[in-house]
Amino acid sequence: MTRSHAILCAIGTTLALFILPSCEVSDARADETVKQTSPDSKSQQDTKDMTTKSILPSKRTYSKSGFDITPLSKSEIAELAKKLSPEAFRVTQNSGTEPAFCGNLVDNKKQGEYCCVVCGLPLFSSDSKFNSGTGWPSFFSPVDPAHVSEKVDGAHGMERTEINCARCTSHLGHVFEDGPAPTGLRYCLNSAALVFVEKGTKMPATSEPIKSETAYFAGGCFWGVEHIFQEAPGVITAESGYMQGTNENPTYKQVCGGETGHAESVKVVFDPTVISFRQLAEGFFLMHDPTQVNRQGPDAGSQYRSGVYCSTPEQLAQAKELVAKLTSEKKFSRPIATQVELAKKFYPAEEYHQDYVDKTGRVCHVGNPWPQVLGAAK
Numbered sequence: 001m002t003r004s005h006a007i008l009c010a011i012g013t014t015l016a017l018f019i020l021p022s023c024e025v026s027d028a029r030a031d032e033t034v035k036q037t038s039p040d041s042k043s044q045q046d047t048k049d050m051t052t053k054s055i056l057p058s059k060r061t062y063s064k065s066g067f068d069i070t071p072l073s074k075s076e077i078a079e080l081a082k083k084l085s086p087e088a089f090r091v092t093q094n095s096g097t098e099p100a101f102c103g104n105l106v107d108n109k110k111q112g113e114y115c116c117v118v119c120g121l122p123l124f125s126s127d128s129k130f131n132s133g134t135g136w137p138s139f140f141s142p143v144d145p146a147h148v149s150e151k152v153d154g155a156h157g158m159e160r161t162e163i164n165c166a167r168c169t170s171h172l173g174h175v176f177e178d179g180p181a182p183t184g185l186r187y188c189l190n191s192a193a194l195v196f197v198e199k200g201t202k203m204p205a206t207s208e209p210i211k212s213e214t215a216y217f218a219g220g221c222f223w224g225v226e227h228i229f230q231e232a233p234g235v236i237t238a239e240s241g242y243m244q245g246t247n248e249n250p251t252y253k254q255v256c257g258g259e260t261g262h263a264e265s266v267k268v269v270f271d272p273t274v275i276s277f278r279q280l281a282e283g284f285f286l287m288h289d290p291t292q293v294n295r296q297g298p299d300a301g302s303q304y305r306s307g308v309y310c311s312t313p314e315q316l317a318q319a320k321e322l323v324a325k326l327t328s329e330k331k332f333s334r335p336i337a338t339q340v341e342l343a344k345k346f347y348p349a350e351e352y353h354q355d356y357v358d359k360t361g362r363v364c365h366v367g368n369p370w371p372q373v374l375g376a377a378k
Helices: 041-046 074-081 086-093 222-230 252-256 277-287 313-328 356-360 370-376
Strands: 112-116 122-125 148-153 160-165 171-176 186-189 194-198 213-219 235-243 263-270 306-310 339-342 346-348
Touching: 074 086, 086 171, 148 171, 213 222, 213 277, 222 235, 222 263, 222 277, 222 356, 263 277, 263 306, 263 346, 277 313, 277 370, 306 313, 313 339
Parallel strands: 306 339
Antiparallel strands: 112 122, 112 194, 148 160, 160 171, 171 186, 213 263, 213 306, 235 263, 235 346
16 A cells, blocks of 8 residues: 655766767657667766765755655654653654543644654645544545555554655554545654644744745756756755746647747756756756757757746856856857746646656756756865
8 A cells, every 4th residue: 555655776987079970859758768868878878887976965855745754763753752741752763552532632632733643744734634534643645655664564463554754754643544534544653752843933944844945047958957956955846837927827839839929848846955057057968969059869849948047136146157158168069049038937747747757768968067066166
């Protein structure tokens, strides 16, 4: 019954400009023949494991709801557990179970969030709480599937699915397939494993999402651009879509027709305490050819133009300064053609375009600029 999932990305090297494979204009793009990379891209990919990982910051894990769910170390968990009550310690650290109808949250009907008593990660909401009649707090879904992990529990001569906090591995309870719609699941929890934060009350710092920032980049086929940004430490999400055009809710076919004015773009949500907008922009100029006008490699059309679309005036100033610096240093043999402007509305692309490289293994852009960008920052 595993519902959580993770996308694992390899870290690699190679830096400079890359010849991009063709991404043909077709509404059946997901079913096309595998794109071929440039002759030397194979050697570039073969050397990707040669990167010295020590020059990169540790890769953090983020949930789609914007929380840092990077697993805590044993020593960090032990330190947090020192503050627990004896009952909370027994339940969370020794997989204990409190007696039925004895927990203080069984009959709680207030609106709010149920967070991990150890690390503070929000786990469940009053919106999914229901009266199961079992004597334990029951929910039909977590606030984010990535916030809980599951494992088989074979104790007491039966097989059950145990649920734990994804960040600190604390025991929460079990999940059963006898719950109400819409999930049909019953997450049966121990009150001692939870701390309730009532709606309207300030959340503790450990229960707050990352104070993220957003930027947008267009660098040709969005499959590869999205994938490379997903590999960057500090990037929470990277999503393919369309922007800077005139049509509302455009389809891929319309964008490829060249009548919408939209560019294939990637929305990048990132943790500025790990990676800055400037570093993301520097990586962007390494992962594609910013001197090409309305194309990348053999992919031609205004939808394949190069662009940095900024969420704030501060980002805009930084992007313009970077372009000026790259130009003055003559980093490219031709003028930079990248659009640099404030972002307009972003329209997510169709689902089959999202996480495309991970789904298919088809590489659109090659190389990984983050060792160079983040290594230079040290």
